[in-house]
Each structure stands twice: as structure tokens, then as C-alpha cells.
Amino acid sequence: MPGTRNSPESAITLTRLDARDPYVVDTRQLGRQPGSMRTVNRIVTVPDAFETAMASVPKGQETELDLRLEAVMEGVLVTGTVRGRLTAECSRCLDPLSEELEAGFQEMYRYAADDEESLGGDEGANDEDEDYYLEGDLLDLEPVVRDAVVLALPLSPLCGPDCPGLCAECGAKLADAGPEHGHGDGVDPRWEALREIAEKPEQQ
Structure with a gap:
């Protein structure tokens, strides 16, 4: 029906996001007022392993999110830190190892196109595929957190900086x-x- 797409009620109804999902954040408290801010701290569980070839944060691992949400003209700016524990294999001797991981991220979640038009802005209309958008008042952090963690994982993890590795002839440590x-x-x-x-x- 004409005029229903811009109403908050219809936006929340049509969203595919579940507000009970720990990676989903409700921004209604910001009131879409530029300059308003809130912080969020929560423990989330990794739904599927965040991993590279030699390191990962395994499925089911708990990680901590520290978030700052700021309302701006275009949407909500999310600045955060994720902390957890990675598991890996030493790239020289192949011994298993486990160590703390911390990764930072910052991402803009834009208001939906109709909302941007009502605010008098059309910035980002041509890069819809590259941007993140709010769904109603909800935003989904999982893809942003996943990217931040994967980028922070070591490409060549080492059990120690002086690890001599394995013998090239017999494979002995x-x-x-x-x-x-x-x-x-x-x-x-x-x-x-x-x-x-x-x-x-x-x-x-």
C-alpha cells in the first residue's frame, strides 16, 4: 500500500533479522538523532568457524563484543572491538597452539534508501552492493565481525619466534x-x- 514502506512499524515487520540474535543490535534508543550515542557489551557465540588456512576461531567459541553506536546523518556508525581465542598450527613445526585474539572494526550502517530520501540525502545510492544497511532499526553485525576476525588471524602462526621447524629429511621436530x-x-x-x-x- 502507498505510504507504508517508510513507517517504522512496516520496516520492522519486513526485516529478515531476528532481534533475539546476539549479533543483531537494535538502534531505536538512538532515535535517529545525529550525535546520539550508546555503548553495548555482549558475549556472542561463533555460529560457524571464522577461519583461514592455518588459524581459526572455532564454531561455538565465545567472543566478547564492545560496541559504540553513533547516529549520523547517513545512518549508524558502529565502532567495535571483538575479543576471543584462536586455535592454529605452527607454520614451522605444526604443533597446535592457542592464543588471545583482538580485532577492531568500524562500519557505517546506512538508512534504507527510502529513509535516506526522506532525510534529503542520496549518498551511497550507487554502491548498494558494497554498503551495509539498517533493516528497520536493526543491524546485523555478524558479517562485519567475521571480516574483522579473519583479517586479524595470523597467516603464518608460530609457536615461538625462534621455532626451528621440522627436519627436511626425516620430519623430526x-x-x-x-x-x-x-x-x-x-x-x-x-x-x-x-x-x-x-x-x-x-x-x-
Whole structure:
């Protein structure tokens, strides 16, 4: 029906977001008044692993969100920090490791296009695919948090800066094998038989 899309009631009804989802934040307290601000702190559970090839924050892991929500002309600016614990494999010795992770993020959630028009602004109308938008008064933090965590995960995690890694010949962990670990003169055993044949004329 004409005129119903801009009403707060219809916007909330049509949203696909669930206000009970811990990643969903209700911004009604800001009143869409530029300059108004509120803070939010909550514990959320990772729904699906935030991961790279060698590190992850596993599914079911609890993380803490510290958020600051600021109303601006275009929408709501969210500045936040996510804290949790990552698990990984050392990129040199492959030992499992676990350490604290902290990642910061800042993202603008724009008012829906109809709301922007009513406020007299059309900025961002051409980059709808790249921007985040409020759905009614709700915003979904999960994709922003996921991106921030994945970018903060180490690409080459190490159990220690001086980890010597694994022996290239036998795969032994060099930190446990000690400095005396070695493999003779380093001749590839596949060439040993040929070397013995070459040395036989000299032995006759």
C-alpha cells in the first residue's frame, strides 16, 4: 500500500533479522538523532568457524563484543572491538597452539534508501552492493565481525619466534631433536647405490 514502506512499524515487520540474535543490535534508543550515542557489551557465540588456512576461531567459541553506536546523518556508525581465542598450527613445526585474539572494526550502517530520501540525502545510492544497511532499526553485525576476525588471524602462526621447524629429511621436530641431529654427509639415499658402483673400480 502507498505510504507504508517508510513507517517504522512496516520496516520492522519486513526485516529478515531476528532481534533475539546476539549479533543483531537494535538502534531505536538512538532515535535517529545525529550525535546520539550508546555503548553495548555482549558475549556472542561463533555460529560457524571464522577461519583461514592455518588459524581459526572455532564454531561455538565465545567472543566478547564492545560496541559504540553513533547516529549520523547517513545512518549508524558502529565502532567495535571483538575479543576471543584462536586455535592454529605452527607454520614451522605444526604443533597446535592457542592464543588471545583482538580485532577492531568500524562500519557505517546506512538508512534504507527510502529513509535516506526522506532525510534529503542520496549518498551511497550507487554502491548498494558494497554498503551495509539498517533493516528497520536493526543491524546485523555478524558479517562485519567475521571480516574483522579473519583479517586479524595470523597467516603464518608460530609457536615461538625462534621455532626451528621440522627436519627436511626425516620430519623430526628440531627443537626436540637438539643441535646434534643430522643425517651423515647429507647424500640422498636414492643415489647411494650409484655411488657404490662408481667407487668399485678404485677398490679393485
